[in-house]
Amino acid sequence: MAEKSNIVFIGNKPPMNYVLAIITSLSASNAKGVTLKARGRAISTAVDVAEITRSRFLKDLKVDKIAIGTEEMPAREGENRSRMVSTMEITLTKE
């Protein structure tokens, strides 16, 4: 468990909320890194969060892996087709 990355899900809150979540999660555990997961419009926020964390706060973090993909979301009420939504995962690890 000590070796695994923590996961932070990025949503629609301001980027600094997630930056703080990353800093807290890394200092509270002895994980080697953290993975940001985002879907749809939150993908841009995830990139902002990764860049702010790296350039202003934890300068020893580096971008280890970035993956993109697609997920099927169940249809919303009143719609009868499921929707495809893009996903992104950014893994930051300590050097």
Next chain:
Amino acid sequence: MAEKSNIVFIGNKPPMNYVLAIITSLSASNAKGVTLKARGRAISTAVDVAEITRSRFLKDLKVDKIAIGTEEMPAREGENRSRMVSTMEITLTKE
């Protein structure tokens, strides 16, 4: 030149516009791949474009490289500070 990737800049138009630009650019040249470049909110669109192109149209394309970064933009009129904006590049190449 034949070996270099074409570049498609992603902005605020609907994703399908850029998907068509990628298909055209790859069929008009003998480039091995194409690089999508996006800034700020358009980053989510770039991921959508990459995923749509790969899953629906050019199934032999694979994601070769994804890079994120930060760029300084000049201050807008009426503002006196430059702004930092996140950037992303996705390189798709033919297998």
